[in-house]
Amino acid sequence: MIESKEVFEAFQKHRGNAIVSVQGTSGKHWADVTTNQNRDISMGGAMGQSTAAIFGLALGLPNEKVVHFDTEGALLMNLGVLASIAGKKPANFVHFLLDNGCYATTGGQPVPNSEDIDYSVIAAGTGYAATYNFDDLEELSTSLDEIMSQDGPVFVAIKVPAEVENLPIGMRERRTSRSRGQTISDLRAELGIS
């Protein structure tokens, strides 16, 4: 397994000017790593649909590299989105999956078949241009240049440890973060979209 923060630190070196979306408990570490918040976007807000929203963004911005850090719990809620993405073949889309095997935000209950499921095989079967599977940081780090430079859609499954939050939501430590609407406004301003 690779710590989520280490995934983001390795990715940051290869980010370039990419638009980046993160979600889930693992995604919180991106805020400590990013150096270009105006190109970070949050598109959560409905169960399992942020991937579809980022897919739409990638379709609408074909000249921008768009990178999405998904989670397996969210992806399982709408697994068909893989076929939707593969069908449109967005060359600018890189789809990472941080797989901690559980619903960390609700106490760590395992997702269905968490021990045996292989998401990269599913993505390959739907027709993604390239797929990867990592549980070793060095292997990931040496592959990121290739991952980020090839035509997509590219799918990258990474095993990460669970960071389970068991406190009631109202008692959890809240990080200061921008709202979805603010990230959308900032990105549109950055891109000159009125």
Next chain:
Amino acid sequence: MVEQQLQILRPETLIAEFKSIGVTHVVTIPDSETNYLYELMAKEDWLEVVPVSREGESMAVALGLNVAGKVPVVLIQNTGMMESGDSIRGMALDTGFPLLMVVGYRGWTRKGHTPDSAAVYTEPFLNAFHLNYYLVETDEDGARITDAYNETVKTKRPVVVLIGDEYHGFNR
């Protein structure tokens, strides 16, 4: 004796309305009533068809396209719309972007009675979500699509066009 609808809604009417509005993308799951419309849309070089796997995806994909400055329309059936409640809430109502949703009204009848529960629950569903809607049955109603679009731009909320076609016109 089979009753015939005197006027029909031609798929070309929807295409013309989409072009007039400036639609760039149609995010859709085809249904049995719209196969000819799908073929026509695919031929238009000013329009990109985005097929999705489940209706709930369509509002999310449309949101991403909206953020990118495009003009998407969602084209689905009432059954799929009802399955998409959380996506309509979180990816359309909560976002402050316009979204025109064109929804096939499966089971619609002008007689006021239908055995199809898809039709029975369609308007109660829309009312529960406080979604305004327009009914389009024939070519003469086509301008309502533009009316609905203008409303969604003005209110920055989703607005629905119900296609009450009684299963005529969209098939060849």
